[in-house]
Amino acid sequence: xxxxxxxxxxxxxxxxxxxxxxxxxxxxxxxxxxxxxxxxxxxxxxxxxxxxxxxxxxxxxxxxxxxxxxxxxxxxxxxxxxxxxxxxxxxxxxxxxxxxxxxxxxxxxxxxxxxxxxxxxxxxxxxxxxxxxxxxxxxxxxxxxxxxxxxxxxxxxxxxxxxxxxxxxxxxxxxxxxxxxxxxxxxxxxxxxxxxxxxxxxxxxxxxxxxxxxxxxxxxxxxxxxxxxxxxxxxxxxxxxxxxxxxxxxxxxxxxxxxxxxxxxxxxx
Amino acid sequence: xxxxxxxxxxxxxxxxxxxxxxxxxxxxxxxxxxxxxxxxxxxxxxxxxxxxxxxxxxxxxxxxxxxxxxxxxxxxxxxxxxxxxxxxxxxxxxxxxxxxxxxxxxxxxxxxxxxxxxxxxxxxxxxxxxxxxxxxxxxxxxxxxxxxxxxxxxxxxxxxxxxxxxxxxxxxxxxxxxxxxxxxxxxxxxxxxxxxxxxxxxxxxxxxxxxxxxxxxxxxxxxxxxxxxxxxxxxxxxxxxxxxxxxxxxxxxxxxxxxxxxxxx
Numbered sequence: 001x002x003x004x005x006x007x008x009x010x011x012x013x014x015x016x017x018x019x020x021x022x023x024x025x026x027x028x029x030x031x032x033x034x035x036x037x038x039x040x041x042x043x044x045x046x047x048x049x050x051x052x053x054x055x056x057x058x059x060x061x062x063x064x065x066x067x068x069x070x071x072x073x074x075x076x077x078x079x080x081x082x083x084x085x086x087x088x089x090x091x092x093x094x095x096x097x098x099x100x101x102x103x104x105x106x107x108x109x110x111x112x113x114x115x116x117x118x119x120x121x122x123x124x125x126x127x128x129x130x131x132x133x134x135x136x137x138x139x140x141x142x143x144x145x146x147x148x149x150x151x152x153x154x155x156x157x158x159x160x161x162x163x164x165x166x167x168x169x170x171x172x173x174x175x176x177x178x179x180x181x182x183x184x185x186x187x188x189x190x191x192x193x194x195x196x197x198x199x200x201x202x203x204x205x206x207x208x209x210x211x212x213x214x215x216x217x218x219x220x221x222x223x224x225x226x227x228x229x230x231x232x233x234x235x236x237x238x239x240x241x242x243x244x245x246x247x248x249x250x251x252x253x254x255x256x257x258x259x260x261x262x263x264x265x266x267x268x269x
Numbered sequence: 270x271x272x273x274x275x276x277x278x279x280x281x282x283x284x285x286x287x288x289x290x291x292x293x294x295x296x297x298x299x300x301x302x303x304x305x306x307x308x309x310x311x312x313x314x315x316x317x318x319x320x321x322x323x324x325x326x327x328x329x330x331x332x333x334x335x336x337x338x339x340x341x342x343x344x345x346x347x348x349x350x351x352x353x354x355x356x357x358x359x360x361x362x363x364x365x366x367x368x369x370x371x372x373x374x375x376x377x378x379x380x381x382x383x384x385x386x387x388x389x390x391x392x393x394x395x396x397x398x399x400x401x402x403x404x405x406x407x408x409x410x411x412x413x414x415x416x417x418x419x420x421x422x423x424x425x426x427x428x429x430x431x432x433x434x435x436x437x438x439x440x441x442x443x444x445x446x447x448x449x450x451x452x453x454x455x456x457x458x459x460x461x462x463x464x465x466x467x468x469x470x471x472x473x474x475x476x477x478x479x480x481x482x483x484x485x486x487x488x489x490x491x492x493x494x495x496x497x498x499x500x501x502x503x504x505x506x507x508x509x510x511x512x513x514x515x516x517x518x519x520x521x522x523x524x525x526x527x528x529x530x531x532x533x534x
Binding site for chain 1: 286288306307309310312314316318319320321322323324325329330332333334336337338339373376380386
């Protein structure tokens with residue numbers, strides 16, 4: 001490999017591919033990949049609707065103490081559950097699977113900057129989260145007869161998508177800490193109890209006393225506040241909710257980064 | 270880059286690509302750190318330990334990789350050069366091992382790189398895939414591309430390379446053209462049983478290296494088996510059983526390694 005042989009010829013102009021084009025291609029591929037794994041695409045859309053049918057539909061006509069429609073409150077709860085699950089399961093299982101397939105090895109040798117690869121995954125997850133929200137809300141409106149201003153739903157969708165970052169971080173942590181066979185179980189074991197204990201399945205008032213005392217320390221509880229605030233039923237200011245979510249984002253990313261570094265040092269010594 | 274398993278070929282490639290950090294020294298690619306995006310945009314890479322998603326089709330994943338490079342080849346061309354035209358619409362998960370290896374080749378060349386790094390590219394390829402691969406490599410080399418590839422087959426290196434670097438245990442033990450290397454590596458292995466127990470003195474000074482000596486049995490490597498035998502007979506060594514065969518690569522390496530050790534010690 002003499003330097004002469006390698007550097008011969010003028011470099012192609014432009015020197016690198018456009019980042020926007022890379023991001024678009026990468027995001028589009030991620031979306032196609034997800035869409036072709038029905039275990040993912042069907043589950044993320046169908047499960048929240050199914051859960052809402054069992055836990056929400058029977059109560060849609062009741063009104064809460066503060067005057068909020070219980071139907072709207074429960075729909076907001078499952079909307080939060082839904083976006084969180086897209087992130088935790090999508091990133092948790094996705095990262096674990098890619099690690100097992102050693103997709104990362106080849107990608108690291110290409111000119112694709114890692115940040116673009118991650119951004120594409122985030123964009124892709126946001127699109128699926130949006131899809132899942134639209135289906136769930138439409139279902140609640142049509143089948144459950146839940147009526148709210150369109151701006152209420154829009155407000156809720158934006159808050160939930162923006163506030164979903166800690167669950168992306170949690171997904172990364174699960175994906176780097178577990179293999180592809182363990183990841184689905186790990187994601188379930190972490191996320192389902194978390195959602196239950198945070199009052200996303202049943203209102204907190206119906207949960208055991210000790211759960212009610214623990215809930216205000218859980219990320220999904222504060223995430224739920226983002227959705228409940230949109231229908232006028234939050235129990236804390238949004239700034240507090242966002243502060244908690246930011247704290248959990250840092251914590252989960254720190255865990256993910258530690259696991260990532262540990263693997264890097266093992267793999268590339 | 271030629272060497273037996275565990276010689277450090279993959280480690281060398283990983284260092285050149287910036288996938289591993291050297292404990293000493295530094296790597297520059299086009300005068301840049303190998304992790305620099307400008308350097309990576311001029312490289313194509315085929316790794317041994319790597320994978321891709323199973324659910325995209327061949328054409329889709331080639332198209333995706335093309336987006337990483339500033340001036341890629343047309344997708345059909347890259348796919349055709351890898352011999353995958355018929356499988357272009359097939360999902361990656363349905364490809365055979367050999368076809369998958371061709372896909373990695375397509376991904377390595379789709380960015381129209383100036384330099385290709387191929388780590389054990391023919392492992393897992395069937396005869397047909399290997400032939401297509403050899404043709405493509407020769408075509409690329411003819412258009413002025415630099416191709417760095419690793420192999421543990423001497424014949425493959427001879428067939429494709431203009432320059433062979435032999436490494437073992439992380440050390441360069443030879444760096445020569447195929448013709449030069451062939452002259453330095455003994456091509457024949459002499460296995461014999463003598464009529465009496467042999468001593469070192471019986472075998473000293475022969476144009477051969479002794480790789481095994483046990484009682485009346487000995488194995489030698491040499492490029493001049495006829496001269497060796499003539500000399501043995503002249504020394505009065507009676508040969509009861511004799512086999513002269515082509516030396517395999519492990520044995521050829523052994524002599525190069527010994528020479529390197531002798532030079533160092």
